[in-house]
Amino acid sequence: MQIISQILFLLALVAGIWFFTRNVKRLIRNIKLGKVIDRTDRSGERWAKMSRIALGQSKMVKRPIAGILHVIVYVGFIIINIEVLEIIIDGLLGTHRILSFMGGFYNFLIGSFEILALLVLIGVIIFWTRRNISNIYRFLSRELKGWPKNDANYILYFEMVLMLLFLVMNATDYQLQLNGAAHYSQEAGIVGAFPVSQFLLPIFDGMSNASLIIIERAAWWLHILGILIFLNYLYYSKHLHILLAFPNVYYSKLQPKGEMDNLEAVTNEVKLMMDPDADPFAGPAEEESDAEPEKFGASDVMDLNRVQLLNAYTCTECGRCTSECPANLTGKKLSPRKIMMDTRDRVEEIGEIINKNGKFEDDGKQLLDDYILREELWACTTCNACVEACPIGIDPLSIILDMRRYLVMEQSAAPNELGIAMTNIENNGAPWPYNQQDRLNWANEN
Amino acid sequence: MAEALKVPTMAEYMAEGKKPEVLFWVGCAGSFDDRAKKITKAFVKLLHNAGVDFAVLGTEESCTGDPAKRAGNEFLFQMQAATNIEVLNGYEIKKIVTACPHCFNTIKNEYPALGGNYEIVHHTQFLKSLLEEGRLKVEGGKFKGKRITFHDPCYLGRGNGEYEAPRDLLRKLEVELIEMKKCKSEGLCCGAGGGQMFKEPEPGNKDVNIERTEQALEVQPEVIAAGCPFCNTMMTDGVKSKNQEDDIAVMDVAELIASAEDL
Numbered sequence: 001m002q003i004i005s006q007i008l009f010l011l012a013l014v015a016g017i018w019f020f021t022r023n024v025k026r027l028i029r030n031i032k033l034g035k036v037i038d039r040t041d042r043s044g045e046r047w048a049k050m051s052r053i054a055l056g057q058s059k060m061v062k063r064p065i066a067g068i069l070h071v072i073v074y075v076g077f078i079i080i081n082i083e084v085l086e087i088i089i090d091g092l093l094g095t096h097r098i099l100s101f102m103g104g105f106y107n108f109l110i111g112s113f114e115i116l117a118l119l120v121l122i123g124v125i126i127f128w129t130r131r132n133i134s135n136i137y138r139f140l141s142r143e144l145k146g147w148p149k150n151d152a153n154y155i156l157y158f159e160m161v162l163m164l165l166f167l168v169m170n171a172t173d174y175q176l177q178l179n180g181a182a183h184y185s186q187e188a189g190i191v192g193a194f195p196v197s198q199f200l201l202p203i204f205d206g207m208s209n210a211s212l213i214i215i216e217r218a219a220w221w222l223h224i225l226g227i228l229i230f231l232n233y234l235y236y237s238k239h240l241h242i243l244l245a246f247p248n249v250y251y252s253k254l255q256p257k258g259e260m261d262n263l264e265a266v267t268n269e270v271k272l273m274m275d276p277d278a279d280p281f282a283g284p285a286e287e288e289s290d291a292e293p294e295k296f297g298a299s300d301v302m303d304l305n306r307v308q309l310l311n312a313y314t315c316t317e318c319g320r321c322t323s324e325c326p327a328n329l330t331g332k333k334l335s336p337r338k339i340m341m342d343t344r345d346r347v348e349e350i351g352e353i354i355n356k357n358g359k360f361e362d363d364g365k366q367l368l369d370d371y372i373l374r375e376e377l378w379a380c381t382t383c384n385a386c387v388e389a390c391p392i393g394i395d396p397l398s399i400i401l402d403m404r405r406y407l408v409m410e411q412s413a414a415p416n417e418l419g420i421a422m423t424n425i426e427n428n429g430a431p432w433p434y435n436q437q438d439r440l441n442w443a444n445e446n
Numbered sequence: 447m448a449e450a451l452k453v454p455t456m457a458e459y460m461a462e463g464k465k466p467e468v469l470f471w472v473g474c475a476g477s478f479d480d481r482a483k484k485i486t487k488a489f490v491k492l493l494h495n496a497g498v499d500f501a502v503l504g505t506e507e508s509c510t511g512d513p514a515k516r517a518g519n520e521f522l523f524q525m526q527a528a529t530n531i532e533v534l535n536g537y538e539i540k541k542i543v544t545a546c547p548h549c550f551n552t553i554k555n556e557y558p559a560l561g562g563n564y565e566i567v568h569h570t571q572f573l574k575s576l577l578e579e580g581r582l583k584v585e586g587g588k589f590k591g592k593r594i595t596f597h598d599p600c601y602l603g604r605g606n607g608e609y610e611a612p613r614d615l616l617r618k619l620e621v622e623l624i625e626m627k628k629c630k631s632e633g634l635c636c637g638a639g640g641g642q643m644f645k646e647p648e649p650g651n652k653d654v655n656i657e658r659t660e661q662a663l664e665v666q667p668e669v670i671a672a673g674c675p676f677c678n679t680m681m682t683d684g685v686k687s688k689n690q691e692d693d694i695a696v697m698d699v700a701e702l703i704a705s706a707e708d709l
Binding site for chain 2: 255256257258259260262263266267269270271273274296297324326327329330331332333334375378379380381382383384385387388389401403404405406407408409414415416417418420421422425426429430431432434436437438439440441442443444445446
C-alpha cells in the first residue's frame with residue numbers, strides 16, 4: 001500500500017513538472033517571436049533594481065493596504081514553500097516529517113508556517129472582498145469583465161484552499177501524534193509546533209485514528225496536488241508574475257522615463273538624405289536588393305521586442321497603471337492594462353497557431369484594430385504615469401508609441417490635426433503655422 | 447515696459463568672435479505662443495538680472511521634434527534633430543538652458559545618440575544654480591505667504607526625476623507651498639503631452655486639464671505654479687473653465703520670481 005502511494009506520488013510529480021516544463025518552453029518560444037533587444041548592459045544596476053523592486057517589493061507598498069497585504073502573501077508563499085520540500089521528500093520516500101530531526105528549529109519552522117498560513121488566508125480573503133465587494137475603480141474596468149475577473153478569483157480560491165488544507169493537515173497530524181498513532185507519533189515526543197491549527201482540534205474531537213488518518217492523508221495529498229495544479233495553472237492565468245517579475249524588472253528600461261528610443265532604421269535613412277555625396281538615383285545596394293525593407297513601428301506582436309512581450313506575460317492585471325492614466329481617468333477608452341492584456345492575448349493566439357501547425361500562418365488578424373483600437377492609441381499623453389505606477393517595471397507606453405509609429409510612418413494615419421501639426425514642423429519648424437523667420441519677434445514685442 | 451529686451455543671437459556672438467556662457471533654447475511655444483512668450487521674457491529678465499552671458503539661436507532654432515516623435519513620426523523627429531544638431535554643433539554649443547521640459551527632455555536624452563552632446567538644464571534648475579552661486583537674489587517679495595501649488599510637468603518630473611528645483615525656488619519666495627494629492631512622481635498630466643496639445647481629445651467624459659485643475663482647486667491655491675508652457679496653457683484654460691481666473695493665477699516659476707522682484 002505504501003509503495004503504491006509512493007509510485008502515485010512520483011507519477012504526479014513527474015507529470016506536474018513535465019507539463020510545467022512544456023509550458024515554460026512555449027512561453028519562451030512565444031516571447032522569442034519578438035524582436036531582439038539588447039538589455040544586458042549595466043548588469044550591476046539591473047541586479048540592484050531587481051532586488052529592490054521585485055524581491056524587495058519597494059513599489060508595491062506605495063499603496064499601503066494592497067501593498068502590505070501583498071507582502072504578507074508573497075513572504076508567506078515563499079516561506080511556506082520550504083514545507084513543500086519536506087512534503088516531496090516524504091512523498092517519495094514514504095517517510096513522515098522527515099525534516100523533524102532538526103528538533104527545535106523544525107518546530108520553529110512549522111510554527112512560523114502556520115502563522116504565515118493564517119496571515120495569507122486573511123490577506124487573500126481581504127483581496128477577495130476588494131475585488132468583489134468594495135467598489136475599487138481599477139477592478140471595475142471593462143477589460144476585466146468575464147475571464148480576467150474569474151481568473152483572479154480562481155487564484156484567490158486556490159490560495160485559500162491551499163492554506164486551509166495545510167492547516168487541516170497539521171491539525172489532524174497533531175491530533176494523531178497526541179493519540180500516539182503509529183507512523184505519526186515519534187519517540188522524541190510531539191514534532192512540529194501548531195500555534196494556529198491547534199485551535200482546529202475541537203473539530204476532530206472524538207474521531208477514530210482511522211478517520212483522522214484519512215483526513216490527514218486527504219489534506220496532504222490535496223495540498224501537494226493543489227500546488228502542482230497551481231504551478232501549471234500559472235501559464236493560463238494572469239499569475240505568471242510570481243516567476244516573471246524578476247526577469248521583467250531585470251530587463252526593464254534604465255534610462256530616464258522621458259527618453260524614448262531612436263529608431264536606427266530611420267537614423268540610417270535620415271543620414272542618407274542629409275548626405276550631400278549620396279547619389280539620389282542609386283538603387284539599393286546589391287546585397288540589400290532582395291531584403292524586405294524594414295517595417296517602421298508595430299502592427300502586430302512580432303513587431304514588438306522581446307522585453308515588451310515579456311512585459312505582457314508578466315502583467316498581473318492589477319490595474320495600478322490604468323488607475324493613474326489621465327486618459328482613462330477622464331473616460332477615454334485607453335487603458336494601459338488593456339494594452340498589456342491585448343498584447344498577451346494576441347501572442348497566445350499566435351502561439352496556439354504554432355502549436356497546431358508547427359509554424360505561424362497568417363490568420364488575417366493583428367494586434368492593431370483586432371485588439372487595440374486606434375482610438376486607444378491616440379488618447380495617450382505619453383506622461384509615463386502607467387510606467388511609474390507599475391510595481392514590476394512594465395512599460396505599456398513603449399507599445400503605444402511603437403503602434404503610433406506604425407500608424408504614422410507606414411499608414412500615414414495620424415489624426416488630421418496631428419497631421420497638420422507635423423506638416424507645420426516640416427515646413428516651418430514649429431507645430432503652428434508661423435514663419436521660422438518670425439521666431440525672434442517676441443524679443444521686440446511689448 | 448518701454449524698452450525692448452536685449453536678446454543677443456548666436457550669429458551676433460559668432461560675428462564678434464565671442465561665445466556665450468549658455469545658449470537659451472526658447473522653443474516653439476516660447477517663441478510663438480502669446481502666453482508662453484511672457485514666460486520667455488520673464489526668464490530673459492532674470493538672466494540679465496543675474497548677469498548671465500547668454501544668446502539664443504533666433505531664426506536658426508527649429509522644433510526639437512518632440513511632438514512629432516511622440517505622435518509616432520520618428521522620421522520627422524530625426525530630421526529635426528539632425529538639423530538642430532548641425533546648427534548647435536556648428537556653434538560649438540556646450541551648455542543649453544530651456545524653459546520647456548519637452549525640449550529639455552528631447553535634447554538631454556534623445557539627441558546624444560544622434561550626435562548632439564550638450565549639457566542641458568531646465569530653467570528652474572538653472573535659476574536654482576544661479577541662486578546658489580549668489581548671482582541671483584530671490585526674496586519673498588509680493589508672493590510671501592501666498593498659497594501656491596506646483597504642477598509637475600511630466601517630462602521634467604517623472605520623465606527626468608527633477609521635482610525639487612522648482613519647489614526650492616518657490617520656497618525661496620517664502621510662499622506657502624502646498625501639494626496636490628497627486629504630485630511629484632504621481633503627478634497627473636495636464637493633458638498636453640504626446641501630441642495632444644495639437645489635436646482634439648478622444649471621446650471621454652472630461653478633459654484631462656479639467657481633471658488636473660480640479661485637483662489643484664482642491665487645495666485652494668492663490669497661484670498655480672507651472673514649469674512648462676504647455677502645462678501653463680492647459681491649466682490656464684482649466685481655471686478659466688471653472689470661472690476662477692480672477693482669483694487664481696497660473697504662472698511659470700520664472701514669472702513668479704521676476705514679478706516678485708518687480709523686474
